[in-house]
Amino acid sequence: MIGYLAQRLGMMAVTLFAIITLTFFLMHAVPGGPFVSERMLAPEIAAALNAKYGLDLPIWQQYLNYLGSIASFDLGPSFKYPGVSINSMIAAGLPVTLQTGLLAIICVVALGVPLGVIAALNRNRWPDTTVMFIATLGVAIPSYVIATVSLYVFALRLGWVPTFGLDDWRGYFLPVFALSGFWISFVSRLTRSSLLETLEQDYMTTARAKGLKPGQILFKHGLRNSLLPVVTVLGPVVANLVTGSFVIEQIFALPGIGRQFVLSITNRDYTAIMGITIFYAAILMVMILIVDLLYVWLDPRIKLTKAAA
């Protein structure tokens, strides 16, 4: 177990290094830079700015400098906002994104899985068709449509919730709904099909033949064996939701990191792009590791073994 974890962490470091390198050079390969804007800067000011941020150095030297600062967990200063570090930028945006993201994850698990179970247990009867009809809509309709329509109906027309911001607890409803709608639908469909497959397994008949109560049969024998594919998608979903959505944060005017990430790209804010990419990659890899560990817990046939060298 410890050997396995050590190996996985080592591989994560390698992956992260590759991501940093690729992103760095791709980013610099794109024409333009942080100080190129419609309003032309005086050449001497541009040169001074470039010198201040080290952009006048050869690219390989910039790369090495950047790696050096990363090694000390410093993601560098923002090019766009003077005096603001990327670390503090993430620290400011992350709580907002985390709050909505975690609430959305809770909704995905707490609604998606039970709805899928209800649908599977009532196969081809009205609860199933109702849930699957809504879930199909949820998968098909883009989140920004859900966001804008619900904003219009519930905030503007009915006035039940504020139109933007999270100052009021009611402000959470629409962003969380818009963020989780697709994944609730996706997870409920996945849970349904997976559980239906499990229910037809021979060991489910064995469980019934033992005289076990329906609840025991469903949760102990059925659901646990059906959750593997659900857990598989939940890993990346969690990484996705806690790193925010540009569209949703834009529509609801939430100062989260999803929005900052996209703005940093249009601004060519090099360090911000790098910082948020690294942050997202790290969270994604940690989630995948957690999923792999959950597999072992869910299915004892899966064993943790170090990859054959």
Next chain:
Amino acid sequence: MTQTVLSVRDLATSFFTRRGEVQAVRGVSFDVRPGEILGLVGESGSGKSITCMSVLRLLKTGGRIKSGSANFEGTDLLSLDENALSDLRGNRIGVIFQDPMTSLNPTLTVGEQVMEAILRHRSISRAQARARAVELFELVRIPSAAARLKSYPHEFSGGMRQRVMIAIALACDPKLLIADEPTTALDVTIQRQILALLKDLQQRLGMAVILITHDLGVIAEVTDRVLVLYGGLVMETAPVRELFAAPGHPYTVGLLGAVPDLRDDTHRRLTPIPGSPPNMLAPPPGCPFAPRCPHAMTRCLAELPPLFGEGHQSRCWLQHPDAPKVDAVHEVAA
């Protein structure tokens, strides 16, 4: 008057599929007496497994019991409510399934799977249930029983898994054990071991057993009485010796003719039964075996014969007092 453990009357079960109603079981009646091994024999699709799964109401999706009764210790299993029936399953009636590779839950230890059956029906502590599980593993001769409780099914061989299934079925000392092709998925040497184990346990624990199989060798070896099923109907029922000595139905004769005899040096060819089983979406009005029967008469195709005889019964018009005398055994073997 011999009492019965299980008394099934006029059981009919169908599967409702897109192509229509598959009449898997069409009015099967039989009794299981205390302490006997009753063999249910027939080819695939004859309705032997469906008959037993209907009795326990463990049918898979699409299956529905249309009529009949199954009296077990004074209660009709087919009209009992689900809750009361689940009190009997795994408790008074144990079941062993065909494929031990898929019948155990891969994500739970075998110990847990035995213990949950005990804990469901007995008010005892987990420690006591564990002790009982060890006892059961020893009973079915799983070596180093206590240590093996913590193993998962994938760490066992097929034969060992079937022993675990038997331990689960016997967890609460059932009065009746239903063994649905318990040896079909195992290789031949393991088949022998499992059969010997079943026979031994049946005698020691004094329970009644319904043994479903398509293997006449298994029937000859362990059963006391036999029910021959074909096309969802009982074709013949007899004590095992009588069935082999004097089969009364041409189908049984055909089955016996298709069994190889390794002690026979005359290089007799095996005699297969020509044709294929009836389509149960539209079963024939007469005897379901008539289209394949060498002795079929006009009446056989038109009218379903009743079961003739007492004790040794055959569903064949040849058993009618006015029927022409045919030496069925001789003709098929020739």
